[in-house]
Amino acid sequence: MWQSFFKICNFLCGFIPSKSTRERVRRERLYDWDKKYRALRNACPELQFRHVKMIKGGWNIGFIVDNKYVFKIRKKFAHDDVNIAKIMREKRITDAFANIATVEIPHISIVEAGDYTFYRYKFIPGRNMNTYSVKTMRKHVKLWGKQVAKFIYTMHNARPDGIDDLRDRDGDGWNQNDICNNMIINPKTMKIVGIIDWEYAGWGMLETEINNCTRFSRKLRQTDFNNIIRTEYAKLANKKN
Secondary structure (H helix, E strand, C coil): CHHHHHHHHHHHHCCCCCHHHHHHHHHHCCCCHHHHHHHHHHHCCCCCCCCEEEEEECCEEEEEECCCEEEEEECCCCCCHHHHHHHHHHHHHHHHHCCCCCCECCCCEEEEECCEEEEEEECCCCEEHHHCCHHHHHHHHHHHHHHHHHHHHHHHCCCCCCCHHHCCCCCCEEECCCHHHCEEECCCCCCEEEECCCCCCEEECHHHHHHHHHHCCCCHHHCCHHHHHHHHHHHHHHHHC
């Protein structure tokens, strides 16, 4: 959907008389997506690019290529130091938790494509939880709540090596900070199989992490998701103690 929308907008930009205005609109409103996509194709000749889906959210735009890889890049920055630092921060955190997390998380690699720096990770097949109806969510929310509680408990109480310098705020453990938007569900088993998009991850408070599990999802707030997570987290904590 997004790729078709951006293609139409890019075409319509061609009718803007002023070249400088055309370039500004394409850069600021369309994020130079066409230039970035062409640069990505040139940088990855080993891929077929037969089936490409454009995605957009948060700081990033991206492309799912042939249901094999996800490539993401900042919307408004190409190759500056701030952009690269944010990517490397996310990579360091996901690398640190790759063998700790209870569901699959992205293993990020860096792709240099001309003037642009992308990050790539393996596509996790499934369906985003937020695309399900409230009725379906309510049916499976106990299963999901148990999984998320275990994920949060494991991550929040882990102390992986090599990222202590990223504790740049008050907190009592590590948070993913955007769980509700990024849970991938296996439609056959209805289990959570992966959690993606770790750009907001960092050191923080447990209560913040639990609240964020529904904060950005109107549909999830209509379920008992948070209460189930709290109950199941408490069981894990009590068992440990």
